[in-house]
Each structure stands twice: as structure tokens, then as C-alpha cells.
Amino acid sequence: MTTASPARTAQRGVRRLGDRVFSGTAVGAGIVILLLLAAVALFLITQSIPAFTVDPEDVSILRGQSFVEYVGPLVFGTIWAALLALIVAAPLAIGIALFISHYAPRRIASVIGYVIDLLAAVPSVVYGLWGATTFAPIVRPFYVWLNENLGWFPLFAGDVSATGRTILTASLVLAVMILPIMTAICREVFLQAPRLHEEAALALGATRWEMIRMAVLPFARGGMVSAAMLALGRALGETMAVTMVLSVSGVISVELLTSTNPTTIPANIALSFPEAYGEGVNVLIATGLILFLVTFAVNALARYIVNRRSAFSGAN
Amino acid sequence: MSAITRANPLTAGRLPRWANLAVFAAAAVVFGVGLGLTAAAERADFPVPAFVITTVLGYLVLLVVLSRVVEGPRRARDRLMRNLVVAAFLLALTPLISLIVTVVGRGAARFDITFFTESMRNVTGEGGGVLHAVVGTLEITAAATLISVPIGLLTAIYLVEYGRGWLARAITFFVDVMTGIPSIVAGLFAFSLFLLLFGPGSRMGLSGAVALSILMIPVVVRSSEEMLKLVPRDLREASYALGVPKWRTILKVVIPTAIAGISTGVMLAIARVIGETAPLLITAGFTQSMNYDLTDGDMMSLPVFVYNSYISQGVDAQAYIDRAWAGALTLILIVMLLNLLARLVAKIFAPKLGR
Numbered sequence: 220m221t222t223a224s225p226a227r228t229a230q231r232g233v234r235r236l237g238d239r240v241f242s243g244t245a246v247g248a249g250i251v252i253l254l255l256l257a258a259v260a261l262f263l264i265t266q267s268i269p270a271f272t273v274d275p276e277d278v279s280i281l282r283g284q285s286f287v288e289y290v291g292p293l294v295f296g297t298i299w300a301a302l303l304a305l306i307v308a309a310p311l312a313i314g315i316a317l318f319i320s321h322y323a324p325r326r327i328a329s330v331i332g333y334v335i336d337l338l339a340a341v342p343s344v345v346y347g348l349w350g351a352t353t354f355a356p357i358v359r360p361f362y363v364w365l366n367e368n369l370g371w372f373p374l375f376a377g378d379v380s381a382t383g384r385t386i387l388t389a390s391l392v393l394a395v396m397i398l399p400i401m402t403a404i405c406r407e408v409f410l411q412a413p414r415l416h417e418e419a420a421l422a423l424g425a426t427r428w429e430m431i432r433m434a435v436l437p438f439a440r441g442g443m444v445s446a447a448m449l450a451l452g453r454a455l456g457e458t459m460a461v462t463m464v465l466s467v468s469g470v471i472s473v474e475l476l477t478s479t480n481p482t483t484i485p486a487n488i489a490l491s492f493p494e495a496y497g498e499g500v501n502v503l504i505a506t507g508l509i510l511f512l513v514t515f516a517v518n519a520l521a522r523y524i525v526n527r528r529s530a531f532s533g534a535n
Numbered sequence: 536m537s538a539i540t541r542a543n544p545l546t547a548g549r550l551p552r553w554a555n556l557a558v559f560a561a562a563a564v565v566f567g568v569g570l571g572l573t574a575a576a577e578r579a580d581f582p583v584p585a586f587v588i589t590t591v592l593g594y595l596v597l598l599v600v601l602s603r604v605v606e607g608p609r610r611a612r613d614r615l616m617r618n619l620v621v622a623a624f625l626l627a628l629t630p631l632i633s634l635i636v637t638v639v640g641r642g643a644a645r646f647d648i649t650f651f652t653e654s655m656r657n658v659t660g661e662g663g664g665v666l667h668a669v670v671g672t673l674e675i676t677a678a679a680t681l682i683s684v685p686i687g688l689l690t691a692i693y694l695v696e697y698g699r700g701w702l703a704r705a706i707t708f709f710v711d712v713m714t715g716i717p718s719i720v721a722g723l724f725a726f727s728l729f730l731l732l733f734g735p736g737s738r739m740g741l742s743g744a745v746a747l748s749i750l751m752i753p754v755v756v757r758s759s760e761e762m763l764k765l766v767p768r769d770l771r772e773a774s775y776a777l778g779v780p781k782w783r784t785i786l787k788v789v790i791p792t793a794i795a796g797i798s799t800g801v802m803l804a805i806a807r808v809i810g811e812t813a814p815l816l817i818t819a820g821f822t823q824s825m826n827y828d829l830t831d832g833d834m835m836s837l838p839v840f841v842y843n844s845y846i847s848q849g850v851d852a853q854a855y856i857d858r859a860w861a862g863a864l865t866l867i868l869i870v871m872l873l874n875l876l877a878r879l880v881a882k883i884f885a886p887k888l889g890r
Contacts, residue, residue, distance in 0.1 A: 241782035242697050248689030249698075249706045252752060256709050259716070259724045259749070266727045314623025322620055331624075338631055340803075340870045342810020344838045345638060345863045348845055352856070353637045354630065364584040395630045402627075426613035449715075456717025458813035459838075463845060485719040485813065492817050507723040511716065518715035522708075 260511075267505030273498045280491055280499045290506055292471045296481030297510065299473075300386060300461060301454035304393035309447050312398055316405035321431060332406065339399035347463030350392035351384060355464065358391065359383035362476045377477035382466065387475040389464040393457055397450040404449065408442030409435055441524055448521030452514045458485035484510045550605055555618070558601065562593040591622070635867075642864025645857040655823040655835075660851040665862055667825045668840035671740060674829055675819060675836055676809050678744035679751055684801055686748075687755025694756070695763040696785055713753040721749040722814030729818070740826070740834035743819035747808045754807060758800025762793040795884035802877035806870045812838035837866050 275281045281289050315335070319328045362379050369375045416434040425433065436443075467482040467490070482490075484506045495503055566589045574581050595618060602611040653664035690710070694703055725746035729737050766789050774784040790797070820833035821843050844859035 235780050235782075237782045238780055241785070242693075245689045245693035245697055246702070248686045249693045249702065251686055252690055252706060252713070252756075253709055255749065255752075256713060258728070259720070262724055262727045262731075263720070266723075266730075311623045311627050314620045315627055318620045318624045322617065334631075337871065337874055340806050340810075340874055341634070342812070342838055342863075342866050342870060344810065344812040344841045345867060346634070348841060348859060348863050349634045349637055351845070353633065357633075361584045361588075364582070364588070395627075395634075398627055426609055428613040428616040429609065431616075452715050456715075456719065458717070458719045459842060463842065485717060488719055488723070489813050489816055493820075504723050504727060507720050511720045514715050514717055514720075515712060518712065522711055 263504060263508040263511060266501055267508045269498055269501040270505035273501070278498045278502060280495060280502060286502065286505070289502070290484075290509060292481050293484045293487055293506060294509065294513075295471050296386070297455055297483040297485075297513070299481060300390050300393060300483050301451055303387065303390035303475075304397060304454045305447060305451050307391060308394040308397050308401055308450060311394070312401035312446070312450070313405055313443065315398070315402045316409055317431065317435075319402075319406050320409035321427070321435065332403075335399050335402050339403065343396065343457060343459040344463070346392055346396050347459040347461075350388065350460055350464040354392060355383035355388050357383075358388060362387070366476055374473060374475050377474040379476045380466070380478035382478070384464055384466045385476055385478065386465060386480040389461045389480075392460045392464050393454045396457060396460060397454050400453060401446045401450040404446035405439070405443055408439040408446070411442075412438045445521040445525045448517055448524065452517045452521065455514050455517065456485060456510065458489050461486040462489045548606060549610075550602055550614075554601070555598065558598045559590075559594045562597055563590050566590045566593055595619075638860065638863050638867055641857070641860040643861075645861035646864055650858075650861055654825050656825070658823070659849055661854045663854075663858065665837065665840055665858070665865065667822070668835040668837045668862070669865075670825065670827065671819070671834040672809060672837040674827070675740050675743045675747065675815065675834065676805060678741060678829055679747035679808060680801070680805055682744060682748040683751040683755050683804070687752045688759050688797065690752075690756050691759035691763055692785060692790075694760055696781070696789070710753045710756050713749070714757070716749060718746075718750055718811050719813040719817070721746045722817035724749065725814065725818045738818065738820035738833050739831060740819050740829035743815045743834065743836070744829065746814035746818045747811060750811065750814070751804050751808050754804040755801060758803065759793075759797050762796030762800060763789060765796065766792045795881055798884075799877045799881040802873050802880065806873035806877070809873070810838055810866055810870055812842050815839050816842065837862055837869075841866065 270286055273286075275283050275285050315331075319331050319335075323331065359379070359382075362383060362385070365375045366377075366379045412435040416438070417430055420430040420434045421427075461483050462485075465480055465482060465486060466478060467480060467486070471481055472479055488503050488507060491499070492503055566586060570582055570586050570589070595615065598618065599611050599615050602614045606614075649662060650664040651669065652666060653662070654667035655663045655665075656667075690706065694706060697703075698706070725742045728745065729739070729742040733739075770788055770792060771784055774788045775781070779787070815836045816839050819836060819839070821839050822833040822835050826832055826834050841859050841862040844855045844862065848855040
């Protein structure tokens with residue numbers, strides 16, 4: 220024992236200077252990220268405190284409303300637009316992902332996957348420009364048709380906007396924007412479904428859809444939900460598409476086709492920020508803080524679902 | 536010969552291959568003629584939305600009914616779902632094709648030499664260009680890359696090579712959180728940071744770079760982490776066995792092996808932030824003149840240029856719209872180029888691991 224101990228201490232004792240400097244730098248970089256995030260939260264909070272205490276009469280953008288009255292319609296509009304986008308995008312994304320993973324020939328599938336990845340990179344301002352000038356006039360006839368035939372339904376009631384730039388158009392553009400990311404995640408999950416289960420289902424005489432419903436979808440449920448949540452988080456924070464497409468009036472309304480539409484928090488910040496001054500800036504930053512908290516909650520929930528799923532998927 | 540006329544037992548009770556097409560054509564003809572006659576009787580225009588909606592619905596209903604009668608309920612459902620999946624794909628493809636066609640078609644009008652050699656200074660009508668915005672975008676993005684790549688790469692190295700315990704878990708979690716930060720919130724953060732440092736009214740390019748690096752760091756960390764994890768353990772252990780210290784192993788063995796993947800990730804991260812509008816609108820502001828200095832005054836960028844040309848159209852509205860489209864086309868070309876370049880790098884410099 221006495222002969223072994225010096226060798227062991229020598230082994231442990233060698234901590235070269237280079238190693239210490241390098242690992243120190245790496246740890247430092249990690250800590251910088253933590254500090255950065257803490258700074259984001261801290262700055263947003265300190266900058267938004269004046270917004271809660273300020274006299275509404277002193278701030279021009281509040282137009283005499285209290286902060287809660289000002290922010291209520293914005294929160295409603297943000298969630299409403301994002302939910303509409305998700306309702307449209309989710310079935311489509313699952314359909315495309317299934318098409319790529321289980322229906323399309325392999326060579327075509329890889330090309331489509333590549334195209335979808337490229338589309339995820341198209342800047343949001345381009346989607347906004349396209350939505351406002353090209354897409355809105357195209358969908359307007361469909362809005363007129365919906366209004367004439369289903370006008371008794373509250374969502375489609377009211378007078379159809381003359382420009383087509385309504386909350387539904389904004390949500391549809393948002394849906395197009397979140398399609399690529401949702402499709403990409405769903406495709407990954409579908410491709411991971413156990414091959415043996417699929418082949419067993421087909422061998423027992425199941426049709427392709429029965430195979431998908433029995434072997435693929437149950438396996439992919441968690442992944443699909445988390446893809447939807449991540450897409451929702453993206454739709455909540457998306458700014459330019461809504462800013463450029465929507466003609467805003469800042470009310471709470473569920474009518475999808477009229478020219479009086481609720482607006483969203485990010486769009487409101489982008490529109491009002493250049494002209495804001497004094498406490499007006501603080502009010503806008505406070506709305507940004509609310510947005511941050513909402514997206515944080517949605518994303519955290521998505522991560523939680525993913526992690527819970529990965530704990531059980533080892534069963535295969 | 537009765538053997539020839541008798542139906543093939545393997546395809547009996549199935550609809551023929553051309554059934555889908557035939558049913559679709561039938562639905563289109565029936566509803567097209569029907570709606571056309573009604574419209575003609577009322578002297579109205581041909582109702583396109585009603586035609587599209589009824590044709591698609593009619594096709595699906597007809598096909599399912601036909602398939603149910605000939606093939607039975609299970610195959611009918613299979614056929615329905617297959618058609619819905621293909622329909623979802625086609626439906627999603629149309630806006631995307633429309634987007635590309637419109638941007639290229641309308642952007643080409645002003646995609647000329649003047650557009651890339653002049654700024655917007657003293658331009659109120661036609662003419663003018665985006666040189667100031669291109670310079671601003673390049674400088675701001677380069678600064679953001681300079682900030683985020685060292686931090687992101689070192690963090691990835693920490694997570695893969697050193698990270699143990701609560702600190703590594705906390706960093707992983709908060710990098711995930713950072714991925715979800717809305718771009719406009721990053722802009723608000725950079726704005727209030729520079730408000731604190733330099734006082735009110737301090738809009739500058741550097742502030743925009745800080746905002747962009749908030750969005751860029753998590754992407755760089757994630758992609759570099761994945762790439763470093765792909766480096767085989769054997770390589771590291773061979774290096775340790777030769778007595779090479781850990782830091783030299785990382786610098787000389789691990790990073791060179793993963794460098795193709797890391798640079799691909801960095802390029803994709805750049806492609807992602809180069810089109811960001813909202814944070815730059817808040818932090819870097821907008822101007823019509825050239826500004827080469829990141830630390831002095833408002834700085835234009837390409838996405839903000841597109842937004843601004845559309846939102847505040849001048850007297851000659853068409854000139855502004857044309858410039859907006861040309862700017863959008865430029866932006867898309869830059870992003871596509873970066874993506875292609877990233878893929879090329881990944882393909883050409885991929886390590887030959889010889890497995």
C-alpha cells in the first residue's frame with residue numbers, strides 16, 4: 220500500500236496550466252449565458268416597473284386607459300392569433316410529415332424534406348410582405364363566400380373587410396410560417412417509430428392507414444404535442460407577419476373576417492415603439508415582459524412533455 | 536379463352552389505378568358545369584371559391600362512397616386518409632410556391648445595378664438603392680457572429696467535454712429557454728441595456744448586434760454540441776494514451792474532426808438571424824444614409840428596409856413597393872445562398888470516419 224500511494228497522488232497532482240485555463244474559459248462561457256439570461260429577465264422587469272405605477276393620463280399611448288385595460292386586448296389577440304394559426308397548421312403539418320415519412324417515394328421525400336428546411340429560413344418580413352400584398356387579395360373571395368353561406372356562425376359574422384387584411388389572414392400567414400418547424404419535428408418522430416411494429420401490422424393485413432394509426436401515431440403522440448407547443452411558442456412571438464398583414468383596431472373580437480381586429484403584443488410593440496417616449500417605452504417593455512412569460516411557459520411545458528416521453532420510450 | 540377474361544384474383548374487388556383521377560375529373564366537370572350554368576343564369580361571374588371547395592369535397596365523398604361499395608369500409612378509410620395526406624401536402628405547397636413566384640416576379644423589377652450601388656439619401660421617388668442597408672446588415676450580422684460564436688462554441692465544449700452536475704444541467708435548460716425567446720423581446724433587452732449604458736436615444740448598430748446574438752447563441756450551442764458529440768471516443772482516448780493534455784486534445788483532435796459540422800451550424804445560425812426584423816427595428820433604428828460605424832447612430836438593415844419601404848410609402852407608392860420587393864428578393868437570395876453554402880461545407884469537409 221505504501222508504494223502505491225505516491226504514484227496515485229502524482230497522477231492526480233498533474234493539472235497542467237493549459238488545462239486549467241481552457242476549462243476555466245469553457246466554464247466562463249457557460250456562465251456568461253446564464254448571466255445573459257438573468258440580465259434579460261432583470262432588465263425587462265426593472266424597465267417595466269414604471270408601467271404599473273404610472274398615471275394613465277401621463278402616457279400618450281395608454282390613451283387614458285389603465286395598464287390592465289391596455290394590455291388585455293393585446294394578450295387576447297396574441298393568444299387568439301397563435302391558436303388559430305396552430306389549429307390550421309397542426310393537421311397540415313402532421314399530414315405533410317406523414318406524407319414524407321410513410322407515403323412518398325424515398326427519393327422525393329428527401330427532396331421535400333430539404334425544401335421544407337429551406338422554407339423555415341425564409342425571413343419573416345418576406346412572409347409579411349407577401350401576406351399583405353398577395354395573399355390577402357387571394358383569400359378575400361373565400362371570405363365573402365364564407366360570410367354569405369356561414370354568416371350565422373359568430374366567427375364568420377359581420378361585414379367582410381374590403382382589403383382581406385383580417386386576423387384570419389394574419390393567422391393563416393402565421394400558420395404557413397410555423398408549418399416548416401412543426402413538419403420537421405413531426406417527421407423526425409414518425410421516422411423513429413419502431414420499424415418492427417410497422418411491419419408486424421402490415422404483415423397482419425392492416426391497411427397503411429391502420430398501420431399508421433396502430434404503430435406510428437401512439438408512439439409519436441408526445442412528439443406531436445411538443446412540436447405543436449414549440450410551434451405555438453413561435454407563433455406567439457412572431458412579429459413582422461402580423462404587423463404587416465393586419466389592419467389594427469385593438470379591440471377584443473372573435474369575428475374573423477371584419478376590418479376591426481384585435482392586435483398582438485409583438486405587432487403592437489413594433490408599430491408603437493418608434494414613436495414612443497418616456498413612460499410609453501416602459502409600458503411597451505412591460506407588454507414584452509408578459510409576452511416573454513407566456514412563451515416561456517409554453518416552451519417549458521413543451522420541454523417537460525418531451526422529457527417525460529423520452530423517459531418511457533426506452534420500452535421498445 | 537376464359538382464363539384471360541376472368542378477373543385477376545389479386546386485383547379483384549379493388550378500384551383500378553385510374554379511379555382517383557377519373558373521380559376527380561368527374562367531380563370537377565359536374566360542379567364546374569353546374570356552377571357555371573347557375574352563374575350564367577344569374578348573369579354572375581364564375582364563382583371560383585365555390586367551385587374549388589365543392590370540387591374537392593365532392594371528389595372525396597364520391598371516392599369514399601365508391602371505394603366503400605367496391606372495396607369495403609377498411610380500404611375506403613385507407614383511401615380517404617391517403618387522399619387527405621396528399622391534399623394536406625398540396626395545400627401547404629401552394630402558398631409556398633406562390634411566395635417564391637411573387638418574390639422573384641415582383642422583385643425583378645428593381646433588381647438592377649443602381650439598387651446595389653446607391654443609398655436612399657435624398658431619394659423621394661424612383662431610383663435609390665439598398666447599399667446602406669446591405670452594409671448595415673453585413674456589419675451587424677458580422678458583429679453578432681463575433682459575439683456569439685466564441686461564447687456558443689466554448690459553452691458547447693464545456694457541455695460535451697467537461698460538463699457535470701448542476702451547472703451543466705442549468706446551462707442546458709437555459710439554452711433551451713433562450714431558444715424560445717421571441718425576437719422582439721431580445722430587441723427590447725438590447726434596447727434597455729444600451730439605454731442604461733449610453734443614456735436615452737442611443738440607437739446604434741452594436742445594440743442590434745447584441746440583440747441578434749441573444750437569438751444566435753442558443754442555435755450555435757445546440758448545433759456545435761451535436762457535432763462535438765459525434766466525434767468518436769476512440770479518437771480522444773488515442774490522444775490521451777499518447778500523453779496529450781486534454782485541452783490540446785480538444786483543440787487539435789476534437790475540433791478539427793467536428794469543424795465541418797460546426798461551421799455548417801454557424802452558417803445556418805447566421806442565415807436564421809440575418810432576416811430578423813423586429814429586434815433591429817427597435818435597437819438599430821432606420822436611416823436613409825450610409826453609416827459604416829456600428830457605434831454611432833441609426834443603422835439601416837435589409838429586413839428593416841423592406842419593412843420600412845412597405846409601411847411608410849412615399850408619394851410615389853409604386854417605387855417604394857418595388858424597392859421593398861427587390862429588397863425581399865435580395866434577402867431570400869442571401870439566406871438561400873448561406874443555406875446552400877452550409878450544406879456544401881458539410882458535404883465537402885465531412886470527416887472520413889472510416890467505419
